[in-house]
Amino acid sequence: MARRNSLSHIAIPERSLVVLIGPSGAGKSTFARRFFKPTAIISSDACRAMLSDNENDQTVSAAAFELARYIAAKRLEKGLLTVIDATNVQPAYRSDWIRLAREHHLLPVAVVLNMPEQLCQERNVQRADRQLDASVITQQCLQLRRHIRDLRKEGFRHVFELHSEAAVAQLETISLNPLHNNRQDDHGPFDIIGDIHGCYDELCILLEQLGYVIDREQCRFISAPVATTANGYTTFRKPVFLGDLVDRGPQSPQVLRLVMHLVENGYALCVPGNHDAKLLRYLEGKNVHLRYGLEITVAQLAGETPEFLEEVKTFLDRLCSHYVLDDGKLVVAHAGLQENMQGRASAAVRDFCLYGETTGETDEYGLPVRYNWALAYTGTAMVVYGHTPVPVPQWLNRTIDIDTGCVFGGSLTALRYPEKTMVSVPALRQYAVPVRPVGYPDNGSAPQTATV
Incomplete structure (x- = not known):
């Protein structure tokens, strides 16, 4: 079961692949920029922009994820902390990141932004750059909650769940702990x-x-x-x-x-x-x-x-x-x-x-x-x-x-x-x-x- 975290601090291994999980509008990109180096963040939107000059161009999504995986593999090869900023609400997408972490003998970490659907819908409406159909966000929320209890069974070694704006605001730091070795x-x-x-x-x-x-x-x-x-x-x-x-x-x-x-x-x-x-x-x-x-x-x-x-x-x-x-x-x-x-x-x-x-x-x-x-x-x-x-x-x-x-x-x-x-x-x-x-x-x- 995912662990709900309402503390001011959480710790993750210094050498790990952090997979952000949450529907559109959950605040994943803001969360990533707040707690991780810009160079550590691999965003699916940014990869789409690199391939089409438009981060909203869904026609290049498959190629964008190939690019994201390639960049992530190069970072993990060097043992660098890497953060995946995408919805990742479907088990099939998460399993690919878990396989990649294992290929490079690093620990997969899940950080779940399980925000209320209403909040995600409100943020979606307020976005000037892109608005998704409301049914898309509803579907993403359902997909997330259907499998959230299985994240450890999927292979994530550490799971942290933030389930409200207050929980995110309360979190002050994420520390990178050295491995025991x-x-x-x-x-x-x-x-x-x-x-x-x-x-x-x-x-x-x-x-x-x-x-x-x-x-x-x-x-x-x-x-x-x-x-x-x-x-x-x-x-x-x-x-x-x-x-x-x-x-x-x-x-x-x-x-x-x-x-x-x-x-x-x-x-x-x-x-x-x-x-x-x-x-x-x-x-x-x-x-x-x-x-x-x-x-x-x-x-x-x-x-x-x-x-x-x-x-x-x-x-x-x-x-x-x-x-x-x-x-x-x-x-x-x-x-x-x-x-x-x-x-x-x-x-x-x-x-x-x-x-x-x-x-x-x-x-x-x-x-x-x-x-x-x-x-x-x-x-x-x-x-x-x-x-x-x-x-x-x-x-x-x-x-x-x-x-x-x-x-x-x-x-x-x-x-x-x-x-x-x-x-x-x-x-x-x-x-x-x-x-x-x-x-x-x-x-x-x-x-x-x-x-x-």
């Missing part, structure tokens, strides 16, 4: 840690080698190492966990406790891995197969309190798919991220962050065949990721895979940023056998990737 003002320095998979002892050893003080028994953080930034300021280093905290290893609950303590107290950042996402689905009561190590985690969690399980569920549910850090120079995601998805939000972005890019096929092991997305990466941001175990960290086109397969008998690796140096600790033993073979330097095998 936008942490460009966080400059670190960071210690980015690859897939842990329940290897708690190795995690503690690695953190201690990096200079952190940990209470291993209580799974608590005590202190972080001090660093001096390039401009001479003193700050603390911050761990960044690349996900796959759980499964296959011996102590997933302990890993969760420590990482949750670090993140929830603002000492660290964490993105989810595909194993973490699957555990969340299990905790939510979804039907998931207990395999690929999840059965081990479930058994380990059987002795935990319901309160702890609820805390884990809440923690995993709140994790952000990826982060853009250090003025956009650094991106962290579990399985990596293409340039056109960085700093954006959609189901496709989250899936890529969790699983990488797949072909839709399966291999002889029954596992997804993946594209090596990093081969074609040309972005300016450095992307640090894990997900696919490798014998040693692998640089490729400003990306680096630091999942060195600790749970498979490899090592647990941290990339220190901005230094770009590696710190690794060897696995204390091999806890699991990969479904696909993987070679490590100590066994003489040729480097191969393994499933995760």
Whole structure:
């Protein structure tokens, strides 16, 4: 259901496609000019004028909407807030804007000016430039109200309804909120840690080698190492966990406790891995197969309190798919991220962050065949990721895979940023056998990737 808003302020994502919805005479153009930059507004009337020198020329409406869509696509490609000023009272027109937003991995927002029909008719009569037949406005009002409850089902992530002149007058500001993945003002320095998979002892050893003080028994953080930034300021280093905290290893609950303590107290950042996402689905009561190590985690969690399980569920549910850090120079995601998805939000972005890019096929092991997305990466941001175990960290086109397969008998690796140096600790033993073979330097095998 659309949300009626009678507040003085509403907030929308800074990167979004805002679709104004309302009959002619509802005040959409005035509303757009009041709250948004002129360059952000794409008006169907203006597009008609560009094509015919007459914004009232309905014979060019189809071409005008093609032009509007083209301009909107170019803005969304650059991640710019874009506002569509048209009636948009029919679901078919709105669905096209929703598709466009999704194509560019941005959030569609609906702002509904659901004004009384009488007001719209009065404004129509007063217009000197164009008057529509009264039946047109009546039909538009009916079309709007017939489907207004379905806007979220259509795909709008945020819906705001203003239903009177007073509500519009009361609205003072519309703020543009950064997405949760936008942490460009966080400059670190960071210690980015690859897939842990329940290897708690190795995690503690690695953190201690990096200079952190940990209470291993209580799974608590005590202190972080001090660093001096390039401009001479003193700050603390911050761990960044690349996900796959759980499964296959011996102590997933302990890993969760420590990482949750670090993140929830603002000492660290964490993105989810595909194993973490699957555990969340299990905790939510979804039907998931207990395999690929999840059965081990479930058994380990059987002795935990319901309160702890609820805390884990809440923690995993709140994790952000990826982060853009250090003025956009650094991106962290579990399985990596293409340039056109960085700093954006959609189901496709989250899936890529969790699983990488797949072909839709399966291999002889029954596992997804993946594209090596990093081969074609040309972005300016450095992307640090894990997900696919490798014998040693692998640089490729400003990306680096630091999942060195600790749970498979490899090592647990941290990339220190901005230094770009590696710190690794060897696995204390091999806890699991990969479904696909993987070679490590100590066994003489040729480097191969393994499933995760």
